[in-house]
Amino acid sequence: MSHLPYLIPGWILLVGIYGIVTSRNLVHAVVCLSVAQSATYVLLLTVGYQKKATAPVFSDIKPTRNVVDPLVQAMTLTDIVVGATVTALLLALTVQVAKRRGTVDPDELRSLEP
Amino acid sequence: MTGRVRLLVLAVGGIGLAVLFALAAFRLPGFGGTVHPYGQRTLPNALAHHTPNVISSINFDQRALDTLGEELILMASALATVLVLRTVRAEQEESAGEHAYGAAQVFDALRITGYLLLPITLMTGVYIVAHGYLSPGGGFQGGVVLGSAIHLVYLAGDYPALARIRPIPMFETGEALAAGAFVVLALWFAGQVKAMNAVVGLEVGCAFVLALAKFFEQALLVRKDS
Numbered sequence: 001m002s003h004l005p006y007l008i009p010g011w012i013l014l015v016g017i018y019g020i021v022t023s024r025n026l027v028h029a030v031v032c033l034s035v036a037q038s039a040t041y042v043l044l045l046t047v048g049y050q051k052k053a054t055a056p057v058f059s060d061i062k063p064t065r066n067v068v069d070p071l072v073q074a075m076t077l078t079d080i081v082v083g084a085t086v087t088a089l090l091l092a093l094t095v096q097v098a099k100r101r102g103t104v105d106p107d108e109l110r111s112l113e114p
Numbered sequence: 115m116t117g118r119v120r121l122l123v124l125a126v127g128g129i130g131l132a133v134l135f136a137l138a139a140f141r142l143p144g145f146g147g148t149v150h151p152y153g154q155r156t157l158p159n160a161l162a163h164h165t166p167n168v169i170s171s172i173n174f175d176q177r178a179l180d181t182l183g184e185e186l187i188l189m190a191s192a193l194a195t196v197l198v199l200r201t202v203r204a205e206q207e208e209s210a211g212e213h214a215y216g217a218a219q220v221f222d223a224l225r226i227t228g229y230l231l232l233p234i235t236l237m238t239g240v241y242i243v244a245h246g247y248l249s250p251g252g253g254f255q256g257g258v259v260l261g262s263a264i265h266l267v268y269l270a271g272d273y274p275a276l277a278r279i280r281p282i283p284m285f286e287t288g289e290a291l292a293a294g295a296f297v298v299l300a301l302w303f304a305g306q307v308k309a310m311n312a313v314v315g316l317e318v319g320c321a322f323v324l325a326l327a328k329f330f331e332q333a334l335l336v337r338k339d340s
């Protein structure tokens with residue numbers, strides 16, 4: 001039973017992908033991509049978790065104290081930063097699509113130009 | 115592809131992914147266990163270099179080269195956002211004063227809150243950047259706080275004032291200089307956690323301000339030529 005928490009990120013990823021596939025609005029699709037990506041944050045933190053351990057910051061605890069895995073936390077930070085900037089870029093593209101084509105429904109954006 | 119076919123393809127792929135993911139997850143070491151070989155190797159190094167915040171130590175010291183790649187993704191992404199949202203020839207930009215986005219349109223309470231929070235938020239951002247090697251925080255987190263802080267002026271309803279305190283060329287220069295300084299620090303002076311925190315804070319803040327400025331321009335100022 002100790003492996004069940006690992007299934008949560010898989011579930012979040014699938015929810016996000018379902019949202020992208022059924023999306024009727026590009027802004028909604030971008031948000032769903034963010035949801036799908038947040039699965040990686042949860043997975044990384046789940047992998048690094050250790051029972052009865054604290055945050056890996058040694059300014060006010062003894063160096064012998066157990067801490068959770070700091071490596072995956074650093075990777076999560078990287079992940080969040082990249083995710084935020086990619087979301088900004090995708091939203092910028094959505095703004096331009098809306099201006100050029102007058103719609104943000106992916107189903108109406110089949111051809112490259114109207 | 116109709117909606118139904120698309121859902122069918124999704125179902126096949128999704129079930130496949132779920133099964134493979136579950137099989138992989140149950141082969142992992144137990145949740146909350148004590149085996150973290152990589153994490154345990156980073157701890158002595160962080161303590162040896164007097165960086166109590168191990169995450170800062172990993173980002174800016176032990177894995178600084180990886181952070182360099184991340185930093186360049188951040189810059190490329192911000193650059194692309196600015197490029198995609200630039201004003202094209204068929205559009206005209208109105209000067210910020212032409213609209214009535216004046217201070218009169220918001221509640222007094224909101225305006226006062228915005229102006230009061232501005233110095234506090236700026237201070238918090240600087241604190242998070244500067245204290246990042248000691249306590250939770252660092253350049254990335256503090257940079258975002260700094261970048262969003264000046265937009266409290268917009269929240270207070272004063273777009274012209276925001277445009278005045280946010281000269282775009284200065285932030286573009288700051289972004290480029292900070293990115294260059296980070297490359298130099300990461301390649302030749304690895305381990306300068308405090309300096310790298312400051313440079314990253316500057317770069318993230320500038321990138322944030324630039325991207326948000328472009329979104330504001332699109333929302334408030336751009337009119338299509340008819």
